[in-house]
Amino acid sequence: MGTAYNSITFNQAKCDGCGDCMRACAQAKAGSEDLIHARIQILAREDAPVELAMCRQCGDPKCVSNCPAGALNKNPESGVIDWDANKCVNCLLCTVGCAYGGITFDAAVGHVSKCDGCDGDPACVKVCPTGALEYSTAGSLYRRISEREDLFVPGLSACQGCNSELLIRHTLRNVGSNVVVATPPGCIPGMGTVGYNGRTGTKVPVFHPLLTNTASMLAGLKKQYNRLGRDVTMLALAGDGGVGDVGFQSLSGAAERNEQQLFLCVDNEGYMNTGMQSSGSTPAGSWTSTTPVGEAMQGKRTDAKNMAKIMMMHNCEYVATASLAFMDDYYEKLDKALEASRRGFAYLHVYAPCPTGWRFPASDTIEVCRKQVETNFVTLWDFTPEQGLRFTRSVERPAPISVYLKQIGKYKHLDQAQVDHLQRRVEDQVRSLQAFTHMSAAG
Amino acid sequence: MNASKYLIVGSSHAALEAARAIRMQDDAGSITLISRDTHAPYSPTVLPYVVSGRSSADRVSLRTPDYFQAEAINRVTGQALTRLLPAEQAVELEDGQRWHYEKLLLATGATPVIPPVPGLDRIDYRVLRTLDDAIALRDAAGKAANAVVLGAGLVGMHGAENLAEAGIAVSVVEMQSQVLPGYFDAQAAELIRAAFDRQGVTMKMGRRAQRVEPQADGCRVHLDNGEVLNADLLLVGTGVRPVTDYCQGSGLDLDQGILVDDHMATNLPNIWAAGDVAQARDFYSDAKVVTGILPDAVEQGRIAGMAMVEDPALQPYRGGVPINTYTFYGQQAISVGISDTADTAAQVAVDFDAERGYFQKIILKDGRLQGISAINAALDPGILWQLILRRTDLSEVKAEFLAQPLETGRRLMSDTWR
Numbered sequence: 049m050g051t052a053y054n055s056i057t058f059n060q061a062k063c064d065g066c067g068d069c070m071r072a073c074a075q076a077k078a079g080s081e082d083l084i085h086a087r088i089q090i091l092a093r094e095d096a097p098v099e100l101a102m103c104r105q106c107g108d109p110k111c112v113s114n115c116p117a118g119a120l121n122k123n124p125e126s127g128v129i130d131w132d133a134n135k136c137v138n139c140l141l142c143t144v145g146c147a148y149g150g151i152t153f154d155a156a157v158g159h160v161s162k163c164d165g166c167d168g169d170p171a172c173v174k175v176c177p178t179g180a181l182e183y184s185t186a187g188s189l190y191r192r193i194s195e196r197e198d199l200f201v202p203g204l205s206a207c208q209g210c211n212s213e214l215l216i217r218h219t220l221r222n223v224g225s226n227v228v229v230a231t232p233p234g235c236i237p238g239m240g241t242v243g244y245n246g247r248t249g250t251k252v253p254v255f256h257p258l259l260t261n262t263a264s265m266l267a268g269l270k271k272q273y274n275r276l277g278r279d280v281t282m283l284a285l286a287g288d289g290g291v292g293d294v295g296f297q298s299l300s301g302a303a304e305r306n307e308q309q310l311f312l313c314v315d316n317e318g319y320m321n322t323g324m325q326s327s328g329s330t331p332a333g334s335w336t337s338t339t340p341v342g343e344a345m346q347g348k349r350t351d352a353k354n355m356a357k358i359m360m361m362h363n364c365e366y367v368a369t370a371s372l373a374f375m376d377d378y379y380e381k382l383d384k385a386l387e388a389s390r391r392g393f394a395y396l397h398v399y400a401p402c403p404t405g406w407r408f409p410a411s412d413t414i415e416v417c418r419k420q421v422e423t424n425f426v427t428l429w430d431f432t433p434e435q436g437l438r439f440t441r442s443v444e445r446p447a448p449i450s451v452y453l454k455q456i457g458k459y460k461h462l463d464q465a466q467v468d469h470l471q472r473r474v475e476d477q478v479r480s481l482q483a484f485t486h487m488s489a490a491g
Numbered sequence: 492m493n494a495s496k497y498l499i500v501g502s503s504h505a506a507l508e509a510a511r512a513i514r515m516q517d518d519a520g521s522i523t524l525i526s527r528d529t530h531a532p533y534s535p536t537v538l539p540y541v542v543s544g545r546s547s548a549d550r551v552s553l554r555t556p557d558y559f560q561a562e563a564i565n566r567v568t569g570q571a572l573t574r575l576l577p578a579e580q581a582v583e584l585e586d587g588q589r590w591h592y593e594k595l596l597l598a599t600g601a602t603p604v605i606p607p608v609p610g611l612d613r614i615d616y617r618v619l620r621t622l623d624d625a626i627a628l629r630d631a632a633g634k635a636a637n638a639v640v641l642g643a644g645l646v647g648m649h650g651a652e653n654l655a656e657a658g659i660a661v662s663v664v665e666m667q668s669q670v671l672p673g674y675f676d677a678q679a680a681e682l683i684r685a686a687f688d689r690q691g692v693t694m695k696m697g698r699r700a701q702r703v704e705p706q707a708d709g710c711r712v713h714l715d716n717g718e719v720l721n722a723d724l725l726l727v728g729t730g731v732r733p734v735t736d737y738c739q740g741s742g743l744d745l746d747q748g749i750l751v752d753d754h755m756a757t758n759l760p761n762i763w764a765a766g767d768v769a770q771a772r773d774f775y776s777d778a779k780v781v782t783g784i785l786p787d788a789v790e791q792g793r794i795a796g797m798a799m800v801e802d803p804a805l806q807p808y809r810g811g812v813p814i815n816t817y818t819f820y821g822q823q824a825i826s827v828g829i830s831d832t833a834d835t836a837a838q839v840a841v842d843f844d845a846e847r848g849y850f851q852k853i854i855l856k857d858g859r860l861q862g863i864s865a866i867n868a869a870l871d872p873g874i875l876w877q878l879i880l881r882r883t884d885l886s887e888v889k890a891e892f893l894a895q896p897l898e899t900g901r902r903l904m905s906d907t908w909r
Contacts, residue, residue, distance in 0.1 A: 091902050099905030101871075110873070113508055113789045116534030117546055118553050135550060137540040140816035140823060144786045146873040147908065149901045153823055155869065 051194075052187035053127025056163070056170050058100050061422065061447050063180035065092025069172035076171035077161070084156055087163040088172050089149065098180075103150030103163040105129055110145030111162075120151075127187065128165045136160065179442055186375040193379075196221040199251045206239040209403040209410025211372045211417065212314050213239060216285055218375075219312065220252070222382055227281040228269055229254040232262040232295060234287030235402075236314065238321040241285070259294040262286055263302035266309045274308075281389060282309035288329035289319050292355045303362040306392035310385050313355060313397045320405035328353050332473065333466040335458040336405075346461060351473055356397040357481070360431045365392040368430035368440075371399050373418035377428055377440050384430065399426045407457025419452040424474050427481060437484035449474055492581065494591040495523035495565065497799060500572045500582065501598030502526035503534055504785055505766025505792030507553055509596050512796025514562050520800075522564045525584065527571040527599075530622045531556070535600070536785050539649030541625040543656065548626055572599060575741035577759045582737075594761050594799040597749060598792060601731035601767040601783060606641065610703035614710045616725040619646050628726065632657045635724035639663075639712050641700055643670040645817060647728030648683075652819055654724070655692050662693040662720050664700055664712070674815050674826040675864055678843060679850045682866055686820050686848070695720075733768040733781060746770050748781040753807035755795035763799060765791035774810030774880070775829065775861075782811040786876075809880045816872065822848060827875045828862030829854060837861060840893050842868075853893055858886035863896065874900040877908065 070086035078085035091099040105122075109129050112120045119135035120142055122128075131151075138159055142151050151162040163170075173181045199220040206213040212235055220229070229252060231237040241249040242256040257265045266282040273280045291299060291313040299311065318336050319325040326336040331352045335341050339348040360367045366388035370378040378398070385394040401416040403409065408416055420426040424446035431437045449471045453459040462470075497513050499506045502524050510522055526532070531552035540546040559566055567584070574583040581591045603618040605611065617628045628650070632638075638654045640647045643665035655661045663670075669680035670687075684694050699715040709723030733748035744750040744758040748770035755763045755771065766788035773780045790808070797805040817824040832839065832854055842851040850866040860878045863870065875896070878885070883903060885892050892899040 089901065091898055091905065093902075097906075099902045100909070101901040101905060110786075110789065113504070113511075113793075114786050116504075116536035116553075116785060117540065117551060121555075135546070137537060137545050138818050139536065139540075140818065140825065140872070141536065141785055143825075144814055144816060144827075144872040144876060145789070146871070147877045148904060149871040149874055152871060153869065155823075155867075158821070 051124075051127075052190040053105065054168060054183065054185045054187045055105060055127070056102075056165065056173060057182045057184050059180045059182070059422070060097050060100070061180075062178045062445060063090065063098040063100075064178055065090060065098040066177065067092070068175045068177060069181055072171040072175040073163075076166060078157070082156070085154060085161070087161055101149035103129065103146075104148055105163070105165065110147070111142035111151050112145075114141040114145035116141060126165065126168065129162065130164070131160065131162060133159065178445065184376065189376055189379050193218060193221050197225070197251070199225060200241060201249050201251065204239045204241065204249060206235070207402075207404040207410070209413045210235070210239070211413045212236060212316070212400050215314060215372055215398055215400065216241070219285075219382060220250070220283075222379065223281055223283060223310075223386060225252050226279075227252050227283050228266070230257050230262050230266050230282070230284045230286075231255075232257050232259050232284070232286050232290040233321070234290055234314075234319075235316065235321040236285045236287065259290050261298050262290060262295055263307070263309065263311060264298040266311075267302050267305070267307040270308050279390070281386065284309065284311045286311065286313055287319075287321070288313060288315040288317060288355065289327045291315075292328045292353060292358075300362065303359060303364050303393045303395065306365065308389055308392055310389035310394045310396070313395070314400045315355070315397060316400045316402040316405060317352065318402075318405060320402045324405040329355060331470065333459060333462050333470060335461065341461045346463070346466065347458070354477060356395070359395040359397070360437065360484070362393070363433050364395055364431075365389070366394040366430065366432055367397075368395075369397045369399070369426065369428055371417045371421050371426055371428060373414050373421060374428060374441065381430055381440070388432070401456075405458070407460075408455055412455060416452075416455055419447070419455060423447045423449050423452040424478050425449060425452050425470075427478060429481060431484075437481060439481075439485065443478050443482070446474075446478075492589050492591050493523075494521075496520040496593045497522045497596070498525065498582065498590055498592035498594070499523065499596045499598060500525045501596070501600055501766065501768075502528065502532040502566075502568075503553070503598070503600060503766065504788040505598040505600075505769075505795070506596065507532055508789050508792030509598065509765060509796030509799065510562070510564055512793050512802065513800045514564075516797075516800040516802050519563075522562075523567060523590065524559075524564060525567045525570060525572065525582075525590070527569070528621060529569040533622055534785065535620055538619050538622065538625040539646070539653055541622065542619070542629045542632065542650065543653040544629070548622060551622070572597075572737045574737055575743065575762075577741055577743075577762065580761060592761070595763070596795050596799060597757075597762065597764040597768055598766045598788075598795075599734040599737075599768045602734050603727060604730045604732050605727060606700070606729050608641075608700045608703055610705070610710075611727075613705050614703055614725055616710075616727050618727050619650055620731065631724050632659060635659050637709070637720075637722050638724040638726065639720050639722035640726045640728060642728035642730065643667075643694070643696075644728055644730060645671065645815070647726070648687075648817070648819065650726045650728055651687065651692050652690075654726070655687075655690055659724070660691075660693075662695060662722075663687070664695045664698050664714065664720075666697070666699050668697045670694070670696075671817065673813060674817070674830055675824065676831040676852065678841070679824070679830070679852065679864055679866055682845065682848060682850055683817075683819060683824060685845075686822065690820060731767065731783060733770070735768065746779065750779055754798040754805065755791055755808065756798060763795040765795040771808055772810050774812045780811055782813060784813065784815060786814055787811055812876060812879055814872065814876055822867055824864075824866045825868075825870055825872050826862075826864040827872050828860065828879045830862055830864040832861065851896075853896065855885065855889070858884050858889065860885060860892075869897050871897060871900055871904075874904045878903065881907075883907065
């Protein structure tokens with residue numbers, strides 16, 4: 049079985065080619081200022097994106113397969129391809145196997161050299177001034193989570209490429225079995241979580257409230273469990289309609305009363321389960337079946353409301369936004385939200401691009417998630433009454449919104465004015481949220 | 492009868508890579524590896540380093556001791572394959588035991604070609620193909636004073652360097668006018684030959700051993716120009732040929748090796764072949780060739796394994812490209828693709844500096860890379876191999892590529908297939 053590892057990631061759009069990473073690497077690995085020793089090689093040129101050559105620590109490493117001396121091995125613990133100086137015979141066949149320029153002959157030292165990941169603390173990442181290089185710890189998280197039981201049954205019927213299924217499976221693994229799950233009408237019960245043929249789709253208690261009363265039903269259940277002296281987690285897995293439109297009254301009430309529950313909004317920007325109707329979370333310009341594109345109308349005319357911000361204004365115990373392209377960030381927030389839900393109301397807003405309803409290829413879901421964040425269309429932050437709002441990922445140097453929009457069919461018809469409007473909206477939202485970071489505590 | 496779902500004959504790169512590919516898709520189906528050799532799996536490529544002492548014979552295994560148990564791969568060692576029984580889906584081994592298979596991979600590799608030199612059969616000469624050969628050569632080198640090496644291919648050249656470094660007077664006899672034909676052109680080969688000259692190795696180019704005569708303490712090698720070389724150690728490195736003796740009467744299509752299609756399948760059902768024993772499509776022509784090189788054995792082994800396990804991600808073989816790396820006296824030689832061409836439509840750019848021992852030759856045709864060979868030039872052979880296989884159009888970056896193949900190659904890689 050394959051497994052996941054932590055890894056160095058490179059965001060070409062953020063790299064300005066300064067070369068600090070190469071200098072840090074040469075210094076760390078050879079104590080030298082000569083960049084020939086750098087095991088990360090960036091290739092900067094005027095008027096062209098910066099390209100990169102370095103070891104990918106491949107899952108099926110050809111350098112290892114090509115080594116006749118058993119000197120290269122993929123370390124099963126760290127995932128790094130380890131090079132054994134005592135076994136290497138300097139034949140260079142590893143360099144034939146590598147299609148990425150990741151293992152190369154260093155004439156100055158007389159043998160091949162490659163990135164060893166600096167034992168999980170890469171020198172290049174630490175000095176990168178633009179955030180183009182990052183060290184992703186999602187791999188070790190996946191490994192940790194994979195050791196826990198999947199509390200949904202196999203065979204949920206989500207659409208191909210749906211990240212909601214990925215999200216809820218990961219979430220429940222982490223929450224554990226001491227839980228009652230509420231799934232109001234939407235894609236999540238629609239894919240079979242509440243059950244079919246007389247059985248539930250989960251291995252834990254689950255129920256199907258109305259769109260309108262999810263938060264209040266959970267509040268009642270929690271009170272009863274408390275009365276019995278049992279500490280049970282109350283978890284809502286709701287769509288954006290069940291959160292911000294029809295479900296808002298009971299949600300707002302529960303937040304205001306600081307009920308002990310974790311309310312998770314899976315935001316796919318509309319009523320995707322019932323035929324892609326528009327919701328309060330649908331961004332301006334979006335095609336939906338109720339905001340069509342034609343002579344009279346060019347998609348939705350009004351902006352989406354920012355539900356996470358609205359929940360923050362309730363001064364909940366914990367509020368956070370998350371994206372599945374940044375799992376390490378999500379897990380950190382899920383842990384905090386779970387902890388907060390023991391004290392009072394915790395709200396997680398996870399953005400969930402929908403291949404079926406938004407019209408993009410099923411294989412692109414995570415990339416769409418990533419572009420949402422990289423363009424600031426979605427910002428990652430969390431809030432507690434003590435800390436106020438804190439960005440968990442920098443909003444500096446975003447890519448233009450067009451990079452995000454062009455991937456998605458529901459925005460295909462947008463004219464420049466509409467794109468400009470969305471760009472302004474993104475910038476306004478960021479400015480508004482930045483203002484909250486300057487306040488010590490909301491109140 | 493013994494039975495294994497996947498039966499693999501051989502235990503070097505192609506065999507091991509196939510087993511890995513099979514286990515990726517089928518974690519329960521029985522896999523059995525049969526080998527003539529009794530040692531833990533090793534690569535023939537590492538043998539010169541065992542001779543030189545750079546590698547110790549007990550540390551050259553391609554897999555850790557617990558690998559086969561962990562992957563549930565059964566091993567039968569010390570048994571050569573003697574007969575194929577395709578009608579029964581079975582093979583027969585040296586000692587008569589039979590194995591039934593559902594899928595069979597022949598990765599039996601190659602064995603040294605012994606030239607028909609009169610008298611050779613009466614000499615205790617050395618070859619270098621197995622670990623036992625390497626240990627024997629290493630031991631013989633410890634006692635020898637004069638050595639003759641027949642052949643200036645990779646085995647001969649590595650052998651000559653090792654023996655010379657051990658303080659032995661070495662002569663290399665090569666029929667062709669240059670060393671390492673096929674990987675380097677005459678100019679590059681001359682640079683390599685000169686390095687051996689400087690180290691005191693006598694290079695007899697364009698010479699043929701006419702007969703060999705046993706002596707009390709070795710032998711006497713008579714060359715075609717009348718010269719006579721005395722040797723107490725004779726190393727024969729005149730090439731290898733696929734091991735196919737067990738194929739007789741099986742109905743398997745053979746030429747120089749076992750003929751295979753782009754999924755490494757032979758003409759018989761449920762039998763595949765890969766590595767040095769296989770004869771597969773050439774990249775540059777429709778001919779089928781035995782490439783006999785390590786990276787290709789890995790590639791073919793992986794494809795065969797994926798085909799045997801019906802891996803849906805299987806992509807057909809893209810054709811054999813001659814490719815090699817060769818280090819000699821601390822210098823690095825690399826050859827990817829063709830190293831010479833008679834094609835007048837090809838563009839050839841050579842950068843040569845005998846003083847610095849530097850050589851770089853790039854062959855392009857129709858804006859596509861055909862081959863690059865170099866000595867002491869920093870290059871990424873793996874990237875260049877991909878540029879050839881992908882037939883990447885270099886027309887727009889041609890000047891840049893010719894001036895800086897390393898950087899331009901990396902940039903193309905990062906932009907194209909990262």
